[in-house]
Amino acid sequence: MQDNDAGAETIRGYLTALLRQLWEHGENFGGKRPFGNSGWEYDLYRTLAGAGLIEATLDDEGFLDTCDDRTGHELIAQAITALGATGQSA
Template sequence: MNDQDIGRQVLDVAVEDDDSGATTIRGYLCALARAVWDEGEGFSGKRPFGNSGWQWDMYRALVKANFIAGTFDEYGGLDEADTEKGDELIAAALRVLAAPQEAS
């Protein structure tokens, strides 16, 4: 599977219980870009949607979808995750978003 295929699959991974209101990683990344645009200089990379730890929302989704290794605590919170691999997968997803769309 090539980088674009993986990136497309990552974009479609379901996201739950995040502060962006998105239902997929694609939607989350778009909401994040929108927040950067709307807030301009006031954008908080530490708390883009009001809470810190926002990258862990993406890692949680990737662990649940079996894209990266990770463990959950007894309350269902993400305890550990392969963040290095998660970052690589999000980067692949961003490359797909940035690529020109093919004509259908």
């Protein structure tokens, strides 16, 4: 992953940091700005686009201009499901 507010190197690390924020903040969790900025989903979409998994265009500064956020959303949902598929019970 490129530089992001979660400080994550991978999508797995990003999702883990997001869950940690939810757990630590409980009912005060701010889903709009979990790491201080809005639009955090696009950190994930930019990574998917860089891997060629979704179509996207970048602006002059390297930020997403347009992207297939529908497919990106589905892929992140699949990644979340895979995180829980360890075969271990709590």
